Amino acid sequence: MGEKIKVGCKIPQEWQAKIELLAKERKIEPNKIIYEALGQYLGENANTDDSRLNALEVEVTMLKRQLAELTILVRNRQPSSLTKLPEVQPNVEDDDFIEDEPDEILYDFLPPEER
Numbered sequence: 504m505g506e507k508i509k510v511g512c513k514i515p516q517e518w519q520a521k522i523e524l525l526a527k528e529r530k531i532e533p534n535k536i537i538y539e540a541l542g543q544y545l546g547e548n549a550n551t552d553d554s555r556l557n558a559l560e561v562e563v564t565m566l567k568r569q570l571a572e573l574t575i576l577v578r579n580r581q582p583s584s585l586t587k588l589p590e591v592q593p594n595v596e597d598d599d600f601i602e603d604e605p606d607e608i609l610y611d612f613l614p615p616e617e618r
Contacts, residue, residue: 528564 519533526533539561542548 525564525568529560 522533522536526536529536
């Protein structure tokens, strides 16, 4: 990998908050999160301890965060009026309503010589 140099850039405050949260969840320093993210983006193995378990831990943490975000989105999109849909009752007076067994209904559609 070679000699390491220090780089820097400005990021939105929201990103910083997400990086700090992720670092807290994984119990590591925020700069390690940034280092691993850059390595992943570049297609390099940036796991600082070269542990496959660590890579899986990162993936699980990201999936948990995405699941939480999706859960919030779904809850916000569900209209409260649709929590219980009204039951639809068949109109008994309707001529098309036939209360038969399914096999009887199938026979009704056959020509008389095939019944």
